[in-house]
Structures are given as C-alpha cells and as structure tokens.
Amino acid sequence: MDAFRLLTRSTKFKSATPATESAARLPSAGKAANPQLFRTEEGEKLELAQSNKKRKRAPVANNEDGDDAPELDFFNSNKRSAPAATEKSTAKPDQQQASAQDDGSDDEEAMDEVQRRTILNSHKIKVTDLRDLDEIQSQPAPAKDSKKKKKKSKQEEAPTLSKKEMKRARRIYPQPLLSFKELRSKYKISSRLAANVAEQGFTVPTEVQLGTLPIMLGGSSIATENQAEPDLLVVAPTGSGKTLSFLIPAINKIVRHHHTKPDEHGISAVVVAPTKELASQIVNEGRKLVAGTGVKITLMKKGMRVVEQDEEGDANVLDEESEGSDESDQEEESKPKKAENKSPLTKSDILLVNSLSANQTKPLGKLPLVRSLVLDEADVLMDPLFRDQTLDIWRSCVHPDLRVSLWSATMGSNIEDLTRSTIKERLENLGQNSDKLYPLVRLVVGLKDSAVPNIDHRLVYAATEQGKLLGLRQLLRPTAAAANDIRLRPPFLIFTQTIPRAIALHSELKYDIPAEAGGSSRIAVLHSDLSDIQRSEIMRDFRKGEIWILVTTDVLARGLDLRGLNGVVNYDIPNSAAVYVHRVGRTGRAGREGGIAVTYYTKEDIPYVKSIANVIDASEKLRGTDGKKSIQKWLLESLPDLSKKDKQELKKHGVKARQVSKNLGKDENEKGSRAARISTKSGYERRMENRKRGAIAASRNRKAEGGAVGNESDGSWDGLDD
Known part of the structure; x- marks a missing residue:
C-alpha cells in the first residue's frame, strides 16, 4: 500500500463539510485550519465587527479594486502627506504588501473590557492573576460605574471575601490577538519573524495563541509599569499550538536585544522539554521561525559546553545518556577532564535542554544572559522524580529580568505554589527585593486537565x-x-x-x-x-x-x-x-x-x-x-x-x-508475571508445551547419561572382542 495515500486519508472531517473545503481545514490553510475548539457565534460576530471597524478606518481613495483594499495597511496614512499616499497606492503589489507589514497601527482603538471579556469567554479562556489580593488591589484600577464602586466599598468593609469574590477579583481580561497580522502592526515584532510566521500559513490564532501572545509580547494591561511581560502558567489542550506561543515571544525578544546590543551575544533563552523526541521537534519548529533573523537555536547534547569555565576551572557541561556502548563510556571516563574542556563554546541564542535523564545531570553553571525560561510539559518537569534537575537549570539563570513560563495540558495547584516559591527564592538568592515581584498569571483554555473534545x-x-x-x-x-x-x-x-x-x-x-x-x-x-x-x-x-x-x-x-x-x-x-x-x-x-x-x-x-x-x-x-x-x-x-x-x-x-517488585519472592513474581503475560495461548496449551519440552530435555539427559555409562572403564583387561 502506498504510504502517501495512506497518510492523506488519515483524517476524517464532518460529513456536512463539502469535499472542496477539505483543503481549507489544513493547519496551513487559514482560519478553518486552526483548532478553534470552543469558539461561539457571539465571539465570531464580535471579532468580525472589530476587524471591519479597523478596515473602515483605512483610506480607500484612488483604489478601484475595493476587495483588495482591506488587505493593505494604510493606518499610518494620516502621518504622511497626500503625495506619499498616492505613491504608495501606485506601487507594485509586492511593495505594497511589504510596506503594509512594516507599517504600524498606533491609532487603532483598543477594545474595552466588555468586548475583551466577550471574546475571551467565547473561546473559553480564563486569565487569572495569582498574586495576593493586597498586591492586586494596590494597583491603580480604571474608573468604573457607580454600582461597581458601591460593590467595592462593601468589599472593603467586609473583613473576608468568599471564594467566588476572590476569583472575580483575580480575573483579568487582556487584549486578545484576533489575527497574526497584529503581531507586526500592533506589537511591532520583527518583520522577518512576521514573514516566517506568514510563510508557515498561520493567519488566525488558536485559543492559546489568542490569549498568551499579547501577554508575552508586553502589550497587555496585565503588565506592571514599563509594560513588561509577567511570569506565565498556561494550561491548554494538546495540539492547540503552545509551541508557537512561546517561540514567537522568545525569538522576538532576542532579535530586539541584538539590535540594541549587537556586541552582546550568548544564550538568551532556555527551553526545557521532558523527552528527546519533543526537544528535537521544538528545534525543528524553531528553525522555521528563526530563518533570516540571525537567531540560532540548538539542541543540547552530551559534552556540549554552554558557558565559560567557572572559578574551579571545570567546564560546565550537561552530561546526558551516551548513545554508544559501555566500552565507549569507560574510554570517556578514562580521559582527563582537560580533554572535555577543549570542546568549543556553543554559540547559540536559544538552547533546548532535555532535563529528564536516567542519571543526575550536572548543573549548567551560571547563564547571565538568559531572559526567557520555558518549561514545556511543566507538570512532568516539576514532578518530584525530576524536580531537582529542573530547578538546577532554573537557578542557573541569574539575570534579574528573567521571565519564566510553564506550559502543559495538565497542571495541578501544587505547580502554582512551587512556581511562586521558586521565583521568590531565586530573587532572594540574587539579593533582590522579593516584594516587587512581577505578576504571576495563569491562563486556562477550556476545562482544566481535560481531553480535546474532537x-x-x-x-x-x-x-x-x-x-x-x-x-x-x-x-x-x-x-x-x-x-x-x-x-x-x-x-x-x-x-x-x-x-x-x-x-x-x-x-x-x-x-x-x-x-x-x-x-x-x-x-x-x-x-x-x-x-x-x-x-x-x-x-x-x-x-x-x-x-x-x-x-x-x-x-x-x-x-x-x-x-x-x-x-x-x-x-x-x-x-x-x-x-x-x-x-x-x-x-x-x-x-x-x-x-x-x-x-x-x-x-x-x-x-x-x-x-x-x-x-x-x-x-x-x-x-x-x-x-x-x-x-x-x-x-x-x-x-x-x-x-x-x-x-x-x-x-x-x-x-x-x-x-515486578523487588520485595516479593521469586515464586510470587513468577505467578504475577504469568497472570500478566501477553499471549493468546491458554494455560492448557502452555502446560502441554512445557511437558513436551520437559520430555525432550529428559530424553536428551538419559541419552547423555547412557553414553557416559557405556564409556566408563575400571582399567581391567576385558580381552579382545570376537
């Protein structure tokens, strides 16, 4: 059977969808491609109204093709003279598209809280500030209606709040991302990075991308002063696009750093994954996004040196499991440490680390330039079996502006408490004031710890x-x-x-x-x-x-x-x-x-x-x-x-x-292994086979013993045989 034909018919769509629309449901084919699992009609209408509202503000004069006008970005035309606008309208289509990507949209009207809430709720996105209520209420809040002010006064008078009131006080509604075009126009990401995203066919963001990208790109109301990104906990279904959500902000931050400080190069972001297969997959996806940006992404391997030598003179390397045999391991152990130090320093911007190994890994050493730490499948990385390895990597990042994000489809409340305590402990070790923490935000898509509904x-x-x-x-x-x-x-x-x-x-x-x-x-x-x-x-x-x-x-x-x-x-x-x-x-x-x-x-x-x-x-x-x-x-x-x-x-x-437990006896283990044996043969068939094997073995033993007896001699003369 042809493997290509097998894979092309590997998915089945709804019967109501025409055959001609099947191609539009591919991940690289526009709006229908994205896993909008929880979208409602109300949210779609509001998103369409927002997009139409922005398009009406674009000048369409001297343009005969009205259909193509919304695709061009003329939001900044009021800052330029009229001849410049006419020159842009008469330019070639390729030049128009390039200029449309480079132009910003500073004068776009931001959605109010009601609109943001409607869109986020339609996608079943819940964003919660995990700080204490005292820290949240100390922040300046926008003016609200008189009814809401009365409710606030009642809450201030009450000594305690109920659980529902505490949840409402922590709920926040950031600006959603309605289109990947806004990454360039509103959030000013690198033009080359935006082009790479467009080349991959992404147009409409998924739920997790709709909620997390504005927060991590620093354009959200969640951020504190200076509009810096917060630390983030994300719980989203499997296959919903989490990898793209944390790669785009990390790459964009590195590109900006290269522009501001071109002489300062080194590892600026660390992504930790639980398995080698997942780490390799993230590297492959990341290389598609960093093409032409000057950012290099590398997978951690055995013996790789990522930082300069420490004070003791030993190079900081991560010892992972060897791919060779035991003999090669013995040969490497016999080599002096100086031979390991001769390995060249890895020149990379994003480092993919597989922290889950059979043996305890050595610490990475201090990574002074790392500003982004991503823990993919964080519930496994924070499991007690692998927690020490993950926290060693976390503590190796000593930059004061480090931002950490944890991603998984399942995440318990103990991960939230551990994350908060680790952030405070790290700041105290660095000698910083732990009271001035950046907000820790949790974003949940759909029902927490649930499987995708499709x-x-x-x-x-x-x-x-x-x-x-x-x-x-x-x-x-x-x-x-x-x-x-x-x-x-x-x-x-x-x-x-x-x-x-x-x-x-x-x-x-x-x-x-x-x-x-x-x-x-x-x-x-x-x-x-x-x-x-x-x-x-x-x-x-x-x-x-x-x-x-x-x-x-x-x-x-x-x-x-x-x-x-x-x-x-x-x-x-x-x-x-x-x-x-x-x-x-x-x-x-x-x-x-x-x-x-x-x-x-x-x-x-x-x-x-x-x-x-x-x-x-x-x-x-x-x-x-x-x-x-x-x-x-x-x-x-x-x-x-x-x-x-x-x-x-x-x-x-x-x-x-x-x-198979080590505490059980041999007979008990054998009995349990027989009960859990993977086979379709019945117990009677196995007994018959065992009897047959035993009879064959006994026959061979008798023949061997008979031959040995016939060959024995007491050393006396028996005469000649006739």
Missing part, C-alpha cells in the same frame, strides 16, 4: 490479558470485526505500562501484518532503553509512513505532533487521568476530527478506571454528542473511588498486576 473515546472491557490481545488483533483486521465494532486504520500508537511489556507485545504482533503489505517492517517498538540513533530512525520512519503501528511506553505520550495519526490504543490503562489526557492527545491534533482513542481494561484495572471515565465524560459533554455517550451514568456510579494513597501508588508504579 476525539472519539472508547472504553472497552476485555476481562483478561488474552482478551486485550484478541481485541487489539481485531483492530489490525477491521474487516473481520462486526459492523458495530471499532474501526481504526493505521497509523496509530499502542501504549503499554512497562518496557518489557512493550517488547513482548511487539514480538506478539510482529507477523500479524501480511507480507504483501510490508510484514514485520510495518510494526516497531520504541522505548527509553534504545539508543538515540535507534529512536531517531524509528520516529523518522513513523513520520514518513513506513511504520504503521508503533508500540511504545509513556516516552511518546507528551508533546509530539503526529498530524497523520488516526488513533491511540491504551493497551495498558494509564497511571493517571493526566497521562490519559496526554496519551490520547497524540491524535486529534490541530482541531482535526476522526481521531479514536481506545482503552482496554481488565478485572484488575477496575479500581483505576473511574478517573479516566470522568475525563471521557467531560470531553463528550464539551463535544455535545446528543445523548450518544460511551460512558453511561450507571458505569460512573458503579465504578469504585480510589483513595489518595492508591492514586500516588498507581502514579509511581502502575497497576500492581503488571509490575
């Missing part, structure tokens, strides 16, 4: 491990399934709980695809025990369509943008609801519909299903399935609740039936 979720009870494998084989052979069964076409991902289970499942499915369709080459397994070269080759073949089915662990559960992915199969139930959100988020990217998420569970998994069922139920409510739900009310009521202790144990170790 995915079809299926929760399937398989009873046993053999039932799960049989159900998975039905997905590989959809023609053999019944009419009402799940239909899932490759390519798709299969997630397991542990690396041994991923390897065993790959061995079991290796020959399920016919040879004429590619055979075993169409199925692969990827996990953290493989080398970086092997992982890169597998991901390259999977993106090219040469691999159709990829068995993996949670190493690929976060951040990866696999646009041609038709579905996700949770062969083993996720360790938490957050892991489920990230796993199923590999499909349904950029607002695409037709993605399927299948989750199998057995009788051992029943205590852990309710949290996942709640996520599915919330996603279906957002989607509006008109009563057709995969999670019925009786199922939610009958599933048991999990205690907090059990949730923590599940998050750390997974389902007990599939884990």
Whole structure:
C-alpha cells in the first residue's frame, strides 16, 4: 500500500463539510485550519465587527479594486502627506504588501473590557492573576460605574471575601490577538519573524495563541509599569499550538536585544522539554521561525559546553545518556577532564535542554544572559522524580529580568505554589527585593486537565490479558470485526505500562501484518532503553509512513505532533487521568476530527478506571454528542473511588498486576508475571508445551547419561572382542 495515500486519508472531517473545503481545514490553510475548539457565534460576530471597524478606518481613495483594499495597511496614512499616499497606492503589489507589514497601527482603538471579556469567554479562556489580593488591589484600577464602586466599598468593609469574590477579583481580561497580522502592526515584532510566521500559513490564532501572545509580547494591561511581560502558567489542550506561543515571544525578544546590543551575544533563552523526541521537534519548529533573523537555536547534547569555565576551572557541561556502548563510556571516563574542556563554546541564542535523564545531570553553571525560561510539559518537569534537575537549570539563570513560563495540558495547584516559591527564592538568592515581584498569571483554555473534545473515546472491557490481545488483533483486521465494532486504520500508537511489556507485545504482533503489505517492517517498538540513533530512525520512519503501528511506553505520550495519526490504543490503562489526557492527545491534533482513542481494561484495572471515565465524560459533554455517550451514568456510579494513597501508588508504579517488585519472592513474581503475560495461548496449551519440552530435555539427559555409562572403564583387561 502506498504510504502517501495512506497518510492523506488519515483524517476524517464532518460529513456536512463539502469535499472542496477539505483543503481549507489544513493547519496551513487559514482560519478553518486552526483548532478553534470552543469558539461561539457571539465571539465570531464580535471579532468580525472589530476587524471591519479597523478596515473602515483605512483610506480607500484612488483604489478601484475595493476587495483588495482591506488587505493593505494604510493606518499610518494620516502621518504622511497626500503625495506619499498616492505613491504608495501606485506601487507594485509586492511593495505594497511589504510596506503594509512594516507599517504600524498606533491609532487603532483598543477594545474595552466588555468586548475583551466577550471574546475571551467565547473561546473559553480564563486569565487569572495569582498574586495576593493586597498586591492586586494596590494597583491603580480604571474608573468604573457607580454600582461597581458601591460593590467595592462593601468589599472593603467586609473583613473576608468568599471564594467566588476572590476569583472575580483575580480575573483579568487582556487584549486578545484576533489575527497574526497584529503581531507586526500592533506589537511591532520583527518583520522577518512576521514573514516566517506568514510563510508557515498561520493567519488566525488558536485559543492559546489568542490569549498568551499579547501577554508575552508586553502589550497587555496585565503588565506592571514599563509594560513588561509577567511570569506565565498556561494550561491548554494538546495540539492547540503552545509551541508557537512561546517561540514567537522568545525569538522576538532576542532579535530586539541584538539590535540594541549587537556586541552582546550568548544564550538568551532556555527551553526545557521532558523527552528527546519533543526537544528535537521544538528545534525543528524553531528553525522555521528563526530563518533570516540571525537567531540560532540548538539542541543540547552530551559534552556540549554552554558557558565559560567557572572559578574551579571545570567546564560546565550537561552530561546526558551516551548513545554508544559501555566500552565507549569507560574510554570517556578514562580521559582527563582537560580533554572535555577543549570542546568549543556553543554559540547559540536559544538552547533546548532535555532535563529528564536516567542519571543526575550536572548543573549548567551560571547563564547571565538568559531572559526567557520555558518549561514545556511543566507538570512532568516539576514532578518530584525530576524536580531537582529542573530547578538546577532554573537557578542557573541569574539575570534579574528573567521571565519564566510553564506550559502543559495538565497542571495541578501544587505547580502554582512551587512556581511562586521558586521565583521568590531565586530573587532572594540574587539579593533582590522579593516584594516587587512581577505578576504571576495563569491562563486556562477550556476545562482544566481535560481531553480535546474532537476525539472519539472508547472504553472497552476485555476481562483478561488474552482478551486485550484478541481485541487489539481485531483492530489490525477491521474487516473481520462486526459492523458495530471499532474501526481504526493505521497509523496509530499502542501504549503499554512497562518496557518489557512493550517488547513482548511487539514480538506478539510482529507477523500479524501480511507480507504483501510490508510484514514485520510495518510494526516497531520504541522505548527509553534504545539508543538515540535507534529512536531517531524509528520516529523518522513513523513520520514518513513506513511504520504503521508503533508500540511504545509513556516516552511518546507528551508533546509530539503526529498530524497523520488516526488513533491511540491504551493497551495498558494509564497511571493517571493526566497521562490519559496526554496519551490520547497524540491524535486529534490541530482541531482535526476522526481521531479514536481506545482503552482496554481488565478485572484488575477496575479500581483505576473511574478517573479516566470522568475525563471521557467531560470531553463528550464539551463535544455535545446528543445523548450518544460511551460512558453511561450507571458505569460512573458503579465504578469504585480510589483513595489518595492508591492514586500516588498507581502514579509511581502502575497497576500492581503488571509490575515486578523487588520485595516479593521469586515464586510470587513468577505467578504475577504469568497472570500478566501477553499471549493468546491458554494455560492448557502452555502446560502441554512445557511437558513436551520437559520430555525432550529428559530424553536428551538419559541419552547423555547412557553414553557416559557405556564409556566408563575400571582399567581391567576385558580381552579382545570376537
């Protein structure tokens, strides 16, 4: 089968959409391309009114083509003489477009609070100031109506506020970004950066871009004096465009710094990602945006030196896992440290760091020029298992104007408290006054910690491990399934709980695809025990369509943008609801519909299903399935609740039936491994096979013993044989 043809039909859109409009839904094809998952008609009308209002203010004199006039930017024509305007109107189209990008729109009318609130609410965007109420109320507030002043006076008289009143006091409504053209006209980003964004086909921002870009570009009312950007916590669905949201401000800040201080070069931004695959993906996306801007983006590798030598004379490098064998590691350890110091200093502006490694990493050393720190998938980076590595990188950034942003689809309240305490601790270590903190802002898109609503979720009870494998084989052979069964076409991902289970499942499915369709080459397994070269080759073949089915662990559960992915199969139930959100988020990217998420569970998994069922139920409510739900009310009521202790144990170790504990005896581990074995063979068939093997081994032993007895001699003379 042709891989290109397979990937081109990998997504399914609504039946009401004509075939001629399918191309317009691609991510690089305009307004319909963006994942506006929560947009309402009221918000669209207001956005259209705002855009029309701006266009009416542009002079259209001496222009016969009225349709093309709104595409040109004449907002600054009142600052120029009339001949200059006529010369611009008679210029070539390419020159007009270039001048339209360079011209600003300083005289554009800003939206009032009611309009901003309407647009943000229509996209289900909530922006909250996480500072204390005393700090927020001390800031000068704009004049309001008399009724609101009366409410304020009542609140001042009351000693305490209710939870609702505290939430309302912290809610803020920044200026939204209605079009990517405003990045150049209103926020004055680099012209080359704006051109690179336009070349990628981005025109209308997604929800997370609509809310975060104005805040991070310094043109928001959230900022304190001097209109500086705040520290930011962002919770947005998977596949909603978070990478573009933090790359554009970071690149623009570096370009401005190069213009103001051309002699000062060095690492100005650090982006931390949990996996090497995600870090490589961010680098590839960043290189498209930095083309022609003079900004260089680099992926951190083993032995790379990013700062000058410290006072002790040792170069500061980040030791990641080696791609070679143990022999190469021993050779590197035998080399003196001076050989490492001879590595050249990395000349880069943006550094991508993969902080999650098996061994503890050495600190980066002091990075005095870093002004932007981005933590992608922050809930994993702030997990206790990897928190020390992340905080070491954070503390290495010693610039007083450092701004940090944390991004994820799932983020608990403990991350907010940890972020606030880390910011204060860092300022105290630098000798600065912690009372003068920049605001810490949280932006949430949609329901917090929820899956995107454009995915079809299926929760399937398989009873046993053999039932799960049989159900998975039905997905590989959809023609053999019944009419009402799940239909899932490759390519798709299969997630397991542990690396041994991923390897065993790959061995079991290796020959399920016919040879004429590619055979075993169409199925692969990827996990953290493989080398970086092997992982890169597998991901390259999977993106090219040469691999159709990829068995993996949670190493690929976060951040990866696999646009041609038709579905996700949770062969083993996720360790938490957050892991489920990230796993199923590999499909349904950029607002695409037709993605399927299948989750199998057995009788051992029943205590852990309710949290996942709640996520599915919330996603279906957002989607509006008109009563057709995969999670019925009786199922939610009958599933048991999990205690907090059990949730923590599940998050750390997974389902007990599939884990091998060091504390258990050998017989108990063998019994548990037999119960969780990935195979379709029954116990009777395995006993017969074991008996057959035992009989063959006993026969060989008897023959060996008989031969040994026949060859034995006591040394006496037996005479000659006749």
